[in-house]
Amino acid sequence: MIWIGDVLVSRGEGGVYKERMLGGARVWDAHRSKLSALYHVGTGVEITQGMQVLYLGAANGTTVSHVADYVEVVYAVEFAPRPMQDLLEVSRRRKNIIPIMADAARPEYYAPLVEAVDLLYQDVAQPEQAAIALRNCAFVKTGGFLILMLKTRSVDVRKEPAEVFQDTIDALTAAGLIVQESVWLAPYHHDHAAIVCTKPSG
Amino acid sequence: MQSYWFGDVDEERCSPFDGDVNSCVDRIRSISARMDTFIPLDWKQSVLCRTCRDRADYISRLQAVCIADAERSIREQYSGKDAELLQMVRTLDEIDTVINLLSERVADWYIIRHPTFSRKYRRTPAHVLVKTICEKSRGALGRVAGEIGHLTDTRTALAKEVSARANKVMPNTSELIGGLVAARLLSHAGGLLELSRLPASAIQVIGARTALFAHVKTKSPSPKHGIIFQHRRVHNAPKEVRGKVARVLAGKLAIAARLDYFRGVAVPEFLNPAQERIDAVGKERKS
Numbered sequence: 001m002i003w004i005g006d007v008l009v010s011r012g013e014g015g016v017y018k019e020r021m022l023g024g025a026r027v028w029d030a031h032r033s034k035l036s037a038l039y040h041v042g043t044g045v046e047i048t049q050g051m052q053v054l055y056l057g058a059a060n061g062t063t064v065s066h067v068a069d070y071v072e073v074v075y076a077v078e079f080a081p082r083p084m085q086d087l088l089e090v091s092r093r094r095k096n097i098i099p100i101m102a103d104a105a106r107p108e109y110y111a112p113l114v115e116a117v118d119l120l121y122q123d124v125a126q127p128e129q130a131a132i133a134l135r136n137c138a139f140v141k142t143g144g145f146l147i148l149m150l151k152t153r154s155v156d157v158r159k160e161p162a163e164v165f166q167d168t169i170d171a172l173t174a175a176g177l178i179v180q181e182s183v184w185l186a187p188y189h190h191d192h193a194a195i196v197c198t199k200p201s202g
Numbered sequence: 203m204q205s206y207w208f209g210d211v212d213e214e215r216c217s218p219f220d221g222d223v224n225s226c227v228d229r230i231r232s233i234s235a236r237m238d239t240f241i242p243l244d245w246k247q248s249v250l251c252r253t254c255r256d257r258a259d260y261i262s263r264l265q266a267v268c269i270a271d272a273e274r275s276i277r278e279q280y281s282g283k284d285a286e287l288l289q290m291v292r293t294l295d296e297i298d299t300v301i302n303l304l305s306e307r308v309a310d311w312y313i314i315r316h317p318t319f320s321r322k323y324r325r326t327p328a329h330v331l332v333k334t335i336c337e338k339s340r341g342a343l344g345r346v347a348g349e350i351g352h353l354t355d356t357r358t359a360l361a362k363e364v365s366a367r368a369n370k371v372m373p374n375t376s377e378l379i380g381g382l383v384a385a386r387l388l389s390h391a392g393g394l395l396e397l398s399r400l401p402a403s404a405i406q407v408i409g410a411r412t413a414l415f416a417h418v419k420t421k422s423p424s425p426k427h428g429i430i431f432q433h434r435r436v437h438n439a440p441k442e443v444r445g446k447v448a449r450v451l452a453g454k455l456a457i458a459a460r461l462d463y464f465r466g467v468a469v470p471e472f473l474n475p476a477q478e479r480i481d482a483v484g485k486e487r488k489s
Contacts, residue, residue: 073261081275081276081279081280084272084275084276085276087272088269088272088273088276091265091268091269092269095261095262095265096261097265098261098264098265098268099265099268099269099272100268100271100272101268101271101272101275101276107235107237108234108235108236108237108240109234111234111235111237111240111242112204112205112206112207112230112233112234112235112243113206113207113230113264113268114242114243115242115243115244115245116242116243116244135237138237138240138242139242157415157418158418158419
């Protein structure tokens with residue numbers, strides 16, 4: 001990851017969402033992007049130039065644009081038409097974003113488009129976030145990573161966030177993933193947690 | 203055999219898919235994978251297939267196809283007749299909020315200019331007061347009051363349009379509960395498809411979010427009705443049967459929304475008995 005002092009940046013064409021520029025690089029704001037918050041409060045996954053990334057819940061393409069600055073190609077899945085219009089605009093200006101308008105819970109429909117990836121990044125506001133991640137693990141290479149941004153309030157508003165957090169970790173472990181890191185994204189994002197897993201061989 | 207966007211791949215053979223971006227979009231919409239036997243695609247197969255020259259070519263072709271597919275999907279979703287109605291009814295409700303806010307502010311301002319003025323013992327409706335202020339005040343105050351008047355006219359015209367559009371887009375629902383309230387239900391659900399997928403119990407409490415969550419979290423009673431209360435059948439019903447009217451009406455609305463989505467025309471065989479049933483409940487008395 002590229003840090004200028006204690007500011008996380010990415011190198012690419014600016015002006016995507018009026019982000020600040022610092023020394024010609026785009027400032028990656030931890031308050032706006034959960035992935036940036038993860039790099040601030042924890043370790044995360046070092047994303048590098050040769051990587052392929054499957055990004056579920058791409059929304060307006062804000063975080064996607066930063067990820068695309070770091071890696072070879074991003075497959076960005078988004079379901080809703082409104083944010084998709086923004087994501088398309090970002091994709092037209094970046095050669096390495098493949099926008100896919102599909103439901104992340106139903107990977108069978110976009111499977112013919114997506115290759116095996118080094119990193120599965122998921123940030124969707126759905127109740128069954130763990131199940132969606134597991135279904136999409138078919139795309140992850142052996143030894144690859146899953147970063148799950150857990151919106152605890154989307155899973156069940158009546159449950160305590162900590163309980164949802166633990167349940168999700170258990171579900172991922174039970175499915176054979178190795179949980180490498182699990183952190184809350186406070187103070188940047190409340191009731192949101194990040195879970196980083198690796199997919200072991202076999 | 204695995205079907206990918208660029209062709210069908212067997213053990214070793216690959217039959218490429220030939221065609222322009224548009225027919226490629228048709229193709230990716232028609233194929234899907236079985237996830238239990240799914241093998242992630244290898245882009246090199248597309249070169250073996252002779253669909254693509256190299257990695258850069260592969261990515262740029264795939265991007266072009268995906269962008270075209272997404273653009274087509276967006277167009278399809280917006281072309282649904284409910285998309286515009288949704289914006290119309292939301293605009294209407296927001297204009298209402300603005301009119302109320304501005305009217306209050308203008309009245310407060312007017313009171314400062316006329317220290318002897320009081321609204322007590324007067325039955326002046328807000329819009330009449332705004333009109334008076336417009337006529338009697340000079341400068342910005344009068345102009346703002348005038349703008350509220352214009353906005354009110356726009357609101358009235360828009361409400362008529364919403365009603366007329368709702369009658370077309372959701373004929374059955376509108377018949378049961380009136381175009382305006384039907385449109386508001388649509389707005390809360392997020393679209394006709396979404397509304398048609400809601401259970402009656404959810405339709406009954408659409409718009410009563412605060413009360414519903416208070417009920418879920420504490421032991422307060424569940425809300426009886428949400429925005430369907432705005433319809434005369436619910437708010438005019440005797441208090442002791444109001445909950446029942448709301449429940450029956452919501453049940454019929456759920457069916458009506460499905461008819462609207464799947465058939466799109468008024469269905470008298472459904473509407474007539476439904477109306478009778480709802481009216482009958484409203485006349486019931488608890489013995």
